[in-house]
Amino acid sequence: MMSEYHSFQWRFRFPGRSNSVFLKSLTMKGFKSFADPTLLEFEPGVTVVVGPNGSGKSNVVDAIAWVLGAQGPTTVRSGKMEDVVFAGTPDRPALGRAEVSLVIDNSSGSLPIEFTEVTVTRTLYRTGDSEYSLNGVPCRLLDIQELLSDAGVGRQQHVIVAQGQIDQVLNSRSEDRRAIVEEAAGILKFRRRKERAERRLLATEANLTRLQDLQREVRRQLRPLEKQADAAKRHGAVADELRAIRLFLTGQEIRSLEAAQAAAKDATAEAANEQVRLRGEIGRLDIEISTSESQLAVAGDPSTDLLPRVESLRERCRGLIALIEERSKTTERDRGALLASDVALTLQAELSRLVEELDGLSERGADIEQQLEEIIRTENQLQIEIESLEVDGPLIGLEAARKAAEVRGELGPLKRGLEQGSGEYERLTRRVSELTKQIDEADERLDLLQVALASASDAEPALVEDLDRAQKETELAEQRVTSLVEEQQLATKDEQAWRARVEALEIAAETALANSGLQQVSEIDGVLGVLGELIEIEPGWELAVEAAIGGILASVVVEDVVAARAALERLGRSEAPGSILAAHSPYNDAEKFEVPNALRRRVSGSNPHVDALLNSLLSTSICVDGGWAQAIDAALEQPELTVVTTDGDCFGPNGWSVSPRERTSAALALDEARDNLQIAAARREAADSERKIAEADSVDVRRRHREAQQRLDVNDDQLTRSADGIEKVQRQRRDLISESEIFTTRIDELNKALERDKPRVADLEGRLLELEAAERLERSAATEAHSQRQDLEQRIRTTAQSRVQLETSQNATAEQQQRIKDRHQEITSQLEANNKKGEENSDHLLRVDETLTALADLRDLLQERFELLDSEVGKLRAKRTELSTEVRLIADRLEALRRERSGLEKNLAETQELMGSNELAETERRFKLDSLKEMLRNELNAETSEALAAPEPSLEEAVTPSARVRELENDLRRMGPINPLALQEYEALKERHDFVAEQLDDVRSGRKELNKVIAAVDAEIVDVFEAAFKDVAHNFAQIFSTLFPGGQGRLTLSDADKMLETGIELEAKPSGKNVRKLSLLSGGERSLTALAFLFAIFRSRPSPFYVMDEVEAALDDINLHRFLELVSEFREEAQLVIVSHQKRTMEAADVLYGISMASGGSSRVLSEKVAS
Known part of the structure; x- marks a missing residue:
């Protein structure tokens, strides 16, 4: 066994019995005097816990009762429940919580749970928070009680007999003894079922009263509404017919507008497709025109630009050949210098020659630079002239024509839009005036409803105050009745106690x-x-x-x-x-x-x-x-x-x-008891009289409370109706304002559009005249500008060729100058390092020979390329002369393309004008449709689908729908104002009345069913209790005769005619005594009598275990022997845990625990194993 639990046992004999054990172990942590974790392992049979006074052995019984759900502090011998937590000693601090775990063996399946072991744990913190768990899973106390109730362990815990409880069995009321028998018999679940049914029955009675009051009130309100509903019904019939005809006419108009809208949509789609086609054609022509213009701009052939580049390459190839020849000469001289005997003199001579060549190249470069600047100035001037031609050239004629077409396409729709906008402006202005009038009428209705709402709102606080006052009076009256009932019960109990005392003394x-x-x-x-x-x-x-x-x-x-x-x-x-x-x-x-x-x-x-x-x-x-x-x-x-x-x-x-x-x-004592009995009786009678008066006052107060509630309900209905009416009128008013704002916004938009479009039309008309004139003038100048442009382009090409040749010569001269400078530097370096590199001349000569060979190969390759380029230049110059005829053809084709594009632009403008007209008409129809739909929702409370599906009304011959509408409107005006909500209120109130009647029937039916359930449960309780009482009474007589040889004991019912309420009276007559009252028995006789009663219950309705705390303390040796014989009988039937001081009891134990108080103030379980 683990040492930290401080748990030991004396083990004695174990007679043959089943290995099934209900209580397996008990673990206490911080519970009362058990500050340290303590484990007690229980065995089958009889377990006896012993120890000196104050050691904490009774705390073991308290722990078992506590973990199984004991709620009253007195049950565990404490002033308050937090006292079960270890309070500390001078040597060790107090603990913050108490925890007890009880392990139960369920291998027999007595408990309805799928575990062979069940661990019940209860934890209490010093703050007062409490927790329960089953096998480590948090649960409720009710779950534990319901789990254990099927095994015979109920909330009363009759299987746990604590200190002083033996005497309570005899001193308790007969009803308390009945409760113990009921718990052992398992009647608690029937009681709970009956209590639930009775609570539901009480709620049902309250609902029945409330529904009856409600039905009377609804019936009272129903009569005046019926007359108003008849008038509203006649008005409603006329209004319904009017609505049906208007709905039909509106549906016809919507259908016509939607058909026109669909046709216009198709036409618009066709025009859009045509517009897309025209734009595609115009785009294609723009591409062809742009291509032709590009061809015309480059003179019709890419060779115009290719010739200068080929000539440049030829000249550059010629320069490279000259450069290679020069480099070969220089290399030959280097080779000759290396072969000469006097290398230094040779290098000096070459250095002088290089200086002379460098001076000549500098003069040549200055001449080329001057010629190049002159050619660049000429080229720039020619470029400026051709750019001037491009700005003022024939392309402007094309741009002017395009802009003129766009202006014509924009101008046509604007003119038609001005005419249509003016007509729509006038129509919308009339509609806004009508909406303003309807808004004013809605404001008048809103004022009337607000006055009614204010009146009801002003009355509300007083009615609420009256109801609150009546509620408080009702609560006070009920509290007083409850208090007086409790006082009467206390007085009755006191009277009964003194009466019993007087009887005992008498x-x-x-x-x-x-x-x-x-x-x-x-x-x-x-x-x-x-x-x-x-x-x-x-x-x-x-x-x-x-x-x-x-x-x-x-x-x-x-x-x-x-x-x-x-x-x-x-x-x-x-x-x-x-x-x-x-x-x-x-x-x-x-x-x-x-x-x-x-x-x-x-x-x-x-x-x-x-x-x-x-x-x-x-x-x-x-x-x-x-x-x-x-x-x-x-x-x-x-x-x-x-x-x-x-x-x-x-x-x-x-x-x-x-x-x-x-x-x-x-x-x-007898005189005093009689005096106190008279006083208690007088108190009870006075309390009963006051209770009756308070109950009468409570009935009156509840009646006033109902009346106040009814007045408040009526006012609340008025508030609701007024608020609903205000909300409806406000919604209608908002819809009217919204519609008016929409039309006003549309009017403003039309006005702004008219003001914006009129100047725009005038501006576009003037601009169109200017563009058409510019188009005519600039088209006439296209041919002349084209000729000038061709001449300038030819001069630019010639100047570019000269510039390329000069730039090539300039580059060749610069390269030759740099090469001479490099050679000059090289010779200078050779002269300086001649003395050091004499031995390397042979290697240098070999490298110079390799360079000469590579230069010769490169010169031959460049010569081939030069001849090829010279031939290509001749071909390109011959081809350029053939381009003049092609340029004329391109110009003619360009003019034809421009004429075709102008015709397509005209068609596009007409299509755009048609689309604009269709769009304007579609907008007008759509606005009219929206107005009709809005009218449907606001005036007829209908949707478009309902109007379209409305059937044609059946009218008399020669009567048109429009004429019938005017006739019905006149009828409504003659009928005058009615309550439009009367019919609805009447139907709602009638439906409420029928619903309340159905609810009343349901409640009465439910009450009848509940009474049947209660009667069935009562019959079940009576059957189970009679059987249990018969068994307990029989066993009590047997056990009593065993404990009191020659004596007689029996159990009787205090009122056998009332089996649901009767208590159990206990009579005990030991041998040789004629005792009619239990209070006259000696202490030992009282203990044995109580034990006989408890063991009779144990035998009649067995439980798996029993716990007893010093129940045999008052017994002498003979009676103790009888008690232990009784315990020996139960040893085979159940598990017993007994706390005792008696040596004989210890000797009868199967397992013996010893409890001692350690020096630190904590209880410990001490033991020593001994032989059987």
Whole structure:
């Protein structure tokens, strides 16, 4: 076993039994005195937990009860539930939570869950938060209770008998004992079912009352609405016919407009297709015109630009050949210099020659630069002239023609738009005036509705205040009724308690009287009565007198010995008990009472015989002031006297005794109980009277609350109707305003369009005249400009050829200058390094030979290319002369293309004009359609589909729909204003009335079904309870006779006619005793009787385990032996866990746990394994 759990066991014998165990283990962490984690493993049979007082062994029982759902702090012996958390000690701090886990073996399947082991865990934090879990899964307490209820472990936890609970079984009410039997019998689930049905029945009754009130109120409102609804129905019939005809006419108009719209759409589509085709043709012509213009711009042949490039390449090839020849010469000289004997002199001579050549090349380069600048200036001037021709040339004529066509295409639609816009402007202006008038009418209706709404709103706070006040009064009345009912119940309970006390005291008095034998000897001469009834004691001295002679107060007093002998003979013959005192006998000595503080002075007799007897009985009794300490001192000083105190303490030759402080005499107790009974009865009657008055007041208050609710409901209906009406009128007004704003916006747009288009038309007309004139003038100048452009282009080409030749010569000269400079630098370097590189001349000579060979190959290749380029230049110059005829043909084709494009532009303008006209007409039709649809929604509350589907109304012959519309409108005007909502309200209220009636029927049917369910559940409860009670009563009689040999015990029903409510009365008569009240039993007898009752329940309706805490503490050895024999019988049937101090109980255990309190203030489980 794990050491951190501090859990050990003494293991004893295990008799043969099933291995099925219900409780397997209990783990406590921070629970009460168990600060450290503690594990207890349970075994089959009897487990006994022992330990000294204060060690915490009873906390084990509390832990089991707590983890199984105990809710009251007193159930676990705490002031509040948070006290179960370890509170700490001076040596260790308090803990923040308590946790208990109980592992249950479910291998037998007793619990309805698919686990062989069930772990129930409960955790409580010091903050008050609590958690439950089953097998580690969070759950509710109800889940645990329902799971365990099927195994016989209910919420009352009758299987757990805690300290002091034994006596509660006898002291509890008969109804409480019934609850224990019901829990063991499994009646709790029936009770819960009945409670749910009763709660539903109460709710049903409340709903029934509410529905009946509602039905009366609805019926009252229904009558006046019926008349208004009839008028509204007649008005509605006329309005419906009018609406149907208007709907038909509007549908016809919409159908006509949509047909026209579809036709216009087709025409527009055709025009759009034609426009696309024309634009495509124009685009194609633009491409051809652009191509022709490009061909004309380059003189009709790409060779015009190719010739200068070929000539440039030829000249550059010639320059490269000259350059290679020059380089070859230089290389030959280098080779000759290397072969010469005096290399330095040769290099010096070559250096002088290079300087002369460089000077000549500089002069040649300056001449070429001057010629090149002159040619560039000429070329730039020619380019400026040709650009001027392009700006003023024939292309402007083409641009002017295109712009003129665009202006004509824009001007036509604008003119037609001006005419149509003016007509639409006038029509929309008239429609806006009509809408303004309708808006004013809506404002008037809105004002009336707002006045009604304001009136209802002003009344609302007062009505709400009245309802709140009535609600508070109702709640206060109900609270008062509840409080008085509770007060009456408390008073009744108090009365019953005092009545039981009076009965017990009266029975005790009757028993004492019966034991005195007075009934048997009362007819004998000389019998005076019972001593207690023949004396009178001064107030405050009753306990002292009882202490001195209490044992004989119930004895019968006779006059002399003769009467005493006769009384004894009578008692002997009747075999009845009795006690006889003779007033005059040889033992009486009247002089002995004369002692200081004699008790005799406080008592007087009813006759001289009794006084003489008192002189004898109290002659040696004195009373001292103070407590028992002073009485002991007096008794020691005068040992022959009997010393008593006013508290009932007694010290004399026969022994010393101290009376409990709360003790009172039997007579005083009976008188006090009777007085308190009368007071309690008076309190109960007064509470009952006040309750009845409060209930009557509550009925009146509820009636006022209903009336206030009804007034508020009526006002709320008025508010709702007014608000709905305002919302509807506001919606109509918003629609009218929206339509007016749309038309106003359209008017503004038309006005702006007219103001914008009129200047635009005038501007376009003037611009068109200018463009047409420019087109004519510029087309006439096209041919002359083209000729000038060709001459300038030829001069530009010639100048470009000269510029290319000069640039080639300039580049060749620059390259030769750079080459001479490089050679000059090279020779200079050679002269400086001649002395150092003499030995390398041979290698250098070899490289020079290789260079000469490569230069010769390159010169031959360039010579071939030069001859090829020279031939190509000749061919290109011959071809250029053939281009003049082709240029003329291109110009003629360009003119034809331009004429064809102008014709297509005219057709495109006409198509655009047609599309603009169609678009304007389509816009007008669409606007008219939108207006008709808006009118349908606002005035007829219909959609377009409904209007199109509207059938043609059947009218009399020669009556047109339009004429019928005018006739119906006149009828409506003659009918005057009606309540338009009356019919709707009547139908809604009638529907509500029918619905309430149906609900009433349903509620009554539901109430009947609930009563059937409750009756069925009651019958089931009665059957189950009768069977359980019969078994428990039978087993109680058997177990009681076992525990009390010769005794009789039985269970009876307090009211057998009321099986649902009757309690269980318990009667116990041990052998040799005639006891009619359980309160007269001794402590041990009470414990055995309670155990007999509990074990009778255990045997009748077994549970898998039982837990008992010191239930045998009050038993002597004989009764303990009987109890243990009973436990031995149950050992085979269930698992028992017993907390005990008794050695005999420990010996009967199968498993023994020892609990001790460690030095740190935490309980620990200590053990040691021993042999069986």
